[in-house]
Amino acid sequence: MTCVMAIANQKGGVGKTTTAINLGAALAAKGERVLLVDCDAQGNASSGLGVRVVDAEATLYGFLCHDVPPPLHRPVDSLPLWLLPSNPTLAAAEWELAAQSGAETVLAHKMDGLWQDFDAIILDCPPSLGLLTVNSLCAAQSVLIPLQCEYFAMEGLTLLLETIRKIKMRWNPHLRIRGIVLTMFDRRNNLCHQVAMEVRQHLGGRVFKTMIPRNVRLSECPSHGLPITVYDRNSAGARAYMALADELLETERCGG
């Protein structure tokens, strides 16, 4: 069964895109056919894989708003990883979608015809709870929430969980929280240990065992347009995302 997973947290810079790219690539390295959908007008998931599209119609914007066939790219020859890219024109989609009835479920309907070609579809959400994130959560079966190991890590989590609960009630009863992944963990920093402990105390079994370390190779790889598993497969970052992929595959893929 295809797993459609949104990577969401309205807090900015917590590692959503880094996780979307590198977890997607790690799953692909394990033989899964993965589609990464860049649902953020910043287009970081696209540029991070070396894909920069100028023509708005050849992006998620055209697919969502103008019935263009999905413009799929295969950025890394060696991996069964496809990308539906975005660029800043996606910002206009928020307005254009808002004018339609059923604005929240446009992506879910459009993706109906895409499911069967992939084992996993990963939706990289923007740092807001606006219509593009709502569309992603309506299209997904599960949500993976990256939390950065820093003070105020859980700030905003209540609002995100409440949003997920409302989306379940109104549009997508099957939506489940797949898990919370702690990102940018620095083992030399006491605060990181404290935050990780607190998050586990509060959220217990929902937190993945694998933590993503703060790793300079992870911050370098987007400028080379490569996922970490290709850029430096022996780095701590690559090992962590491979372990997270294992953890996901060991358990029911879309289960909560």
Ligand SMILES: Nc1ncnc2c1ncn2[C@@H]1O[C@H](COP(=O)(O)OP(=O)(O)OP(=O)(O)O)[C@@H](O)[C@H]1O
């Ligand atoms: N584990 C890590 N180690 C080192 N740097 C990281 C790590 N994870 C993310 N970064 C860096 O932190 C910054 C923010 O990460 P990222 O873009 O993945 O966050 P985001 O949640 O997608 O941000 P936004 O909310 O703007 O979409 C980027 O510069 C990224 O390279």
Ligand SMILES: [Mg+2]
């Ligand atoms: Mg991002």
